[in-house]
Amino acid sequence: MKANISLAVIVIVFSGFFLIQAVRLPMGSVERIGPGAWPLVILCLMLILGVVLLIKELIKHKKHSGLQMDKTAEAQTEETPIEMEVVYPYKHWIVLAVAAGYVLVLPVIGFIVATPLLMLAAAFVLGLKHIGKLITLSLTSSLVFNYIFIVLLSVPLPRGAGIFRSLSIFVY
């Protein structure tokens, strides 16, 4: 329930912020609608729905607290996550950081070097601890990716800069 209230507030702030931007755009006339009119309508509707969601959740919240519902029961009905069993509640942040790191270093060290490093890091974070398996996975997968996307499909993947660029030119 708290999550839904936060969602409603985010929707209201988001649509409010962009509404201010939208009203600055030309609205045009009914015959020739300007670029601002359509986003204005969308953002107004979004704002209204954000308010509706907030009111709906607040009423629900009031009802629940009025009934003095048992906290555990509430947690079970409202906050039950979709996941079956969450064993590592914060691991998604590490995975996201690894992926973001990969994206950041990709233009610098290029696809050929960055990909085995990502495979290694991501597999380790996701639970593969055997060093031999980690190295095999990272090397074989890189070969597979390089063969499919660079050799077969000629996708212009980032080459990197400096020495890494020279290395990539040597390969493709």
Added chain:
Amino acid sequence: MPGISGAMLVVILLPITYGMETTPVFLLLTGIYAASVFSGMISAVLFRTPGTPEAIATTFDGYPMAKKGHPEKALGLAIVSSVIGGIVGTVFLIGLTPILADFALRFSSPEYFALAVLGLTVVASLSGGDLVKGLIGVLFGLFVATIGIDVMTGANRFTFHSTTLMSGIDFVPILIGLFAISEVLRKSREESKAKGKMKKLSKSLLDLPMLRKVSTTLGRSSIIGVFVGILPGVGATTASLLSYSEAVRWSKHPETFGTGTPEGIAAPESANNSAAMGAMVPLLALGIPGSATTAVILGAFVLHGLQPGPMLFDNEMEMVYSIFAGLIVVNLLILFLAKPFIKLFSYTVKIPYSVLGPYIVVLCVIGTFAVRNSMFDVMIMLIFGLLGFGLEKIRFPIATIILGVVLGGMVEEQFRRSLVAANGDISIFFTRPISAVLLALALLALVFPIVKKAFNRKDQKTITNNNGRHSL
């Protein structure tokens, strides 16, 4: 494979299709779509874990039958039912799509606008019971579609002087982020172990006397499936559940359902496969998606520079008929390749997520980067991945965002074009018969679930009141 839905598979295979000709691309994607609906039942029968949402109803009787010691019978029946459902669905697809497309040739801007609005009402079924959140999702998607240079006036919208944002936010990073990256993030929190063990299947999968017994159920469920599938927004999951309940209603022994009765496997499996084919009818003929996966396929068409709809039959007739033929072949191949496929499946289930996850991440990065050679798009993908992960946690229907992004450009452009043509007279949408009917249908599609919910609540109240009186 549990955790990889048809939509996600289409998404992660998109990068492989970039350099290909359009016909093989859509043969591949629609083939995957058909096969994914079928394969969801394997883990549903063997592990009670539906591989795809469409296979939920198959667990009801499939798993009990397998548990009784007849996994090969349950799988065999599910395979044959899937194939029959798939073929019936494809035959209807081949018959109905050209007729609908021919009719749609009379459409101009107001009708296209009305059609896009009707497409947007799919939100009612994608919302999973929470229409307010679903509508917020669609509106957010529609808003994202407005970012960049306005095609009609050339004005910059919400670009904040960024040259990268001028070309807009592409559909692919959003799609990959919301569907694939969010799933990797979600799975990373779970134990990385493959679940379930496979028993060896030595006996033949086909049981002819049992098939004869369920032939009526097969026929009925396939037809139900096609028509439910054609309706915009009512997907294969609904079709399989509906045909399961119809099978119970028509059965002489309804009490046997849930204990491993053959009808309980035949009904949902034939219906979900025929519905999946049915959902392709509005996609190909009108260009509106009937489900989340067909929305993704619609995106793939746009990505390859094609607009599904009536013009597709004129411009790309060869491709459309190749897709039709391909779907028939896929359905027949399922019949012959099912047994080796199930064997192969027993190995793939054993791949832990710590190996699968990194592959998916790299495929997502390549898939996003290759569309426009832009690292900015890859960043957008990661942001939408985090957004999708957070939204799924609070049960937000993320497919609605995709719907808004996919149909956003069309709905705005056609709306504005219609008003230019009509000199600003808004009644053009209601005086033209086809557009009026389509808009009325859209209104009905949106209002019906609300009215139904209200009636259900009223009924429940009456029942509880009556029960209260009885107990007094």
